[in-house]
Amino acid sequence: MSTFSTTPVRGPSRTASRKKSIFLVFTCTILGAAAQLLIKNGMDHLVLQPLAVLSNLPLIGGYVLYGLNTVLLVLALRDGELSQLYPIIAMTYVWVTLLSYTLLKEPPNWFKNIGIATIVIGVGVIGRGSRK
C-alpha cells in the first residue's frame, strides 16, 4: 500500500495544536463512556418494535453521543499523531469503571482501582511526549 499523504503541522503552533488534539480525544473518552452506559441501559429495556426502539431515549442518546464522538475524534486526528492519540482512548475504561461504581453501584475492587490508576499514568506519559 502506498504512503498516505496528510498535511503535517509545522512551526510554533505545532505543540499547541497537539495539545488541543489530546484535549479533544480526552473529551471523546468521556462521551464514549456515557454512550456505552446509555446503550447498555437502552438495551436492558429493549422491545423489538419500531415505535418502541424509536422512543428508547437512552439507546438513541447513546448513538447520538457516539456520532458526536466520531466527529471530535476526526478533528483531533487531523492535527495530531494517530500513534499518540489512539492509546488515549483507553481512558474510556477509566470513566466506565468510575461511572459503574457511582451510577450502577458496582462494588469497587483493587484490581480495577490499580488498573485505572495505571491507565491514567500511561496516558500522562504519552501526553508528556507532545511537549517536544
Next chain:
Amino acid sequence: MTTLQKSMLLVLMASVVGSFGAVFLKKGSANVAGHSLVSFINPSLALGVALYLASSVFYGFGIKGGQLSVLYPMISLGSIWTLIWSRMFFQEAITREKLFGLALILIGVTFVGIGS
C-alpha cells in the same frame, strides 16, 4: 474450538479491523476543512466509520463469551497495531514515551479486566 478461543479470535479480529478504521479516519481527516460539515463526507472517513462499526460488531459477539480478563487487554492490542500502521503509513516516530505509555495502558487494562 472452545467458546473462549472463539471469543478471543473475534476480539482479535475486532482489534485489527478497528486499527484500520483508525487509519482511514486519520487519512480522511486531512480532507476535513474548518467547520464545513460537508467535508466530513469523503470516502476515507466513510470507510473508517464502516470499519469501526464492523469492529464493534466483532467485539460485541466476542465479549459475549465472557472472561473479560483475557478479552479486555486483547482489544487494547489495537493500540499496538495502530502504532505500527502510524509508522508505516504516516511516518510517525515511535518514541520512548509512546512505548512506555502504551505498556502502562495495556497493564492497566489487563488489571481492569481481571477485576471485572
